[in-house]
Amino acid sequence: MTNNSKRIDVIRLDENMTIKPTVHDSLQWLSPLEKPFHIAGFAWLGQDKRYRRLPTSPTLSLPHAVDELANCTAGGQIRFRTNSSRLSLRAKLRGPSDMYHMPATGQSGFDCYLGEPGDQHYLSTARFDPASTEYEAELYNWGEKREFCVTLNFPLYQGVEEVWIGVEPDAAIGSAPSYADDKPIVIYGTSITQGGCATRPGMAYSNILSRSIPLEFMNLGFSGNGKGEPEVARTIAEIPNPAMLILDYEANSGTIEDISTTLPQFIPIYRERHPDVPIVVVSKIRFAGDRYYEEMRILHEGRKKVQEETVMRLRQRGDVNVHFVDGSNLLGEGAEECTVDGVHPTDLGFLRMATSLEPVIRELLAQTKY
Template structure:
């Protein structure tokens, strides 16, 4: 049973930044060795809130193999969880999955005191000694100062299989992209997708702040080997005019850096109260139609690698049951989003 570890137990501690561990989901990890979703920048280079949100570790993963009979994690976080409508396990927790790519199965999630900004936790112990493949998902809405992996002292650490492709799938968007409001990290739709595609996923969802900043577009353009860039920031533009003003330039910057990388533009999902709030429905339709026409015009101008999809199709007939607050999807909503995006990405990427 998962539980906090005792202080007297003998463990060997490992730094996941060291080989043969693999760190995934942080596009600038190799250059900066930071659990951070954007490159380190000088003050004022991007909006301050974006600089802060870049330290949230959504989409980050630790991958390794081990024959350990006991597996423990020790984490030091930026702060305790204070979210009102997001589970603490999603904000500050790590998920553990076992299995090789394509067959990763959930094992457990860290549990900790509600006011903890650091903790030590046993994922498993007294298991049969054999090689297991481990994927740990980082917290979605918190920064991580330090994380260490503990095993029984005589355990070995081995390489996790390399990705089938070196290219990455990049998601840019909102708090929904970042993972709001699932119950644990592994249930965010980008993490769900990362277990279906043997490729690295980069989560650049910025809670309340996916506003089409050109500085972020340029940073995305600097990411090496993108296989696809998904643009899904509709919901964070308070007024449709903001979306209409920013998106053409955002897409232009992306295309100037990557002329033939597929770009998928998603309009926002429906909100849970749209069956009564007709103004919200009408506003969503205006935004959807603008994005669809923008992509269509770029296609007519010769861009064969840009695509549009109506986000309202992702949740299906049960869209009204898929949120925790009328806006942010629950685990069910994120699963429906992942299920809707899976065939789209397979077709765009020609992924078998």
Template sequence: MKRMYALACVGALVLGAVSLDAEDISAIDKNFRVATVGKLQVNYFDALKKPFELTGFAWRREGEPLYRIPKNFTEKEINRGVLSLARHTSGGTVRFKTDSPYLTIRADYNSFGDMSHMPRSGSAGFDLYTVGDDGRELYLTTIQPRPENRSKTLEQRFNNVPGGKMRSYTVYLPLYSGVKNLEIGVKPGSKVLPPDPQKIGKPIVFYGSSITQGGCASRPANNYTTMLCRAVDAPQINLGFSGSAKGEIALAEAIGKLDMAVFVLDYDYNAPSAEHLAKTHEPFFKAVRKANPDVPVIMLSKCSWISPARRDIIKKTYDNAVRGGDKNVWFIDGQELFGEPGQNMCTVDHCHPNDLGFYMMYRRVLPVLLEALKSQK
């Protein structure tokens, strides 16, 4: 049998050259280690490293935990809720190409969302999409964790993987959970390549409440923010923080420094009072605009429990910007977001959208988003 010899980078190892059987290369390169998932043999790869492309974490550097805000923020700059919820991976994706006929996932959580009014498949699940023959993303399956995965490694096969040739895939990360480790498994010998570039290279950035974060979609890719980014083929930075988006100026200044395609400002629900909203909304917008004079900004008022007084506060920010000569601002009245089905059909609790609600929001916001993107060409 042919032998392979592991050599040190400079000369021989102190203990001499170590001979390994060819199939034991896994002792050198862990990516060659074969695992078994059901009856499948699998090579696992760290999905947070190249050739995989990780999006959704604007301030993260390679090797750092998945965290959605600058890591240096403390309670001096931002409230405790944001600091905690920043571990949730809402808006995050892993993109790649492979010719593997099957795919698996292995993941560990550092925060596990399991709520009474939101499916676990949305709060803690993973969606898998591929690119169809028409060039658009096509839904394949959802990984649905069990309660024991709160502390036990999740390992499952992705169903409905077409295989057969080199294909592009996107994994959408959980909306209300934190992911500590994430690996994608392929058939041994399969190729794993970087993904094709997205049509819009700069991310669309969203700042807002639990609704922005994705509560209560049945699966990660059904959040309206993700539907929008998928429709225009752009990366997403989701800064939705359940109950905690208070309009702090430090985060506005950090957002303003991002190189983004569009900014969507949607934190009406989390301002504890109309007075708080009036005190923070226009300063938040102005901080972003000062740092980023030309980025298109879309402002939304809340989609349920409509408050004309709060809506007028947000509209005033928009009106003042327009009067000041700003041509890159848009306003959407939240009362229009659910359309004809209305709050009774579009929410799970008279507040948080269900999948229909998120789809209606997507339909109302998409034309405005397309107009905002067109304004930059």
């Protein structure tokens, strides 16, 4: 008789699921903090030398949760060119993978894209033990020299203490192509902005957009804590020379009264430093519960109205560079089928979000000649 209570060991049964040991004796290990590597997505990296999304010692005291979540490396990228026949990666994380609804590959993994800006294609994701805080993973092994521009996306919901790039000792390492401009697109928001719950880093919507729009993207999504506080607004405004600011924080904004206070404060604070930069206010995507819970629907409609009216009022006062996007349309038909839990998008959801936002961003960039 079959023992139905016995654990099914899929990793043993399917060799494609196994984590194969890596052989690294012949590789040289390089720090991406050194030239010619380029690291994108961390505005304060040059100052603090840490893979962190906000300053280590901010001018203003940040909310504790925001300060902690800033250590998650969502949106970070390592860019370079190489002809190495092999490419591996070593990472030291701040903790193990522990999320119930997000794969370890998205929370704590790196993934690899090859190709020039605007023509990048996914190749592989790091394989590792999700319980481990240190791992080494082979990203490709051609067996011959082939030159590519490489983009490695950092983990979305974990901190990275160290990362090293392994290449053949005789491999050439060069700089990645420059962006079309040195002006970053800054996105502030919630867990959805941060990338919950993409299966791998490259599928967060900021990273998807970065593959089609040749600018640096700064992902400032703070899971559960995108609340629009003034001190956060002032800190974000410190990022120099932005091409655009996208505010996507309704889902964490609290009551209708809360967002009625924070949004009309956030935008003027940002305007003090960046008077003409396009600002795009995006209301939240459609949640599955919006269909069934009247109080949820009323809350969303009220907060969306606040955002629309705030933008309209600012435009009437002369700020023609602030815009509103109705986020309830971003996922399209069957929106509830694009989430893992009725709230957080799957890869399909993030792809639809990026596809919907891309023409808006492109049009505004063209209007402002960025």
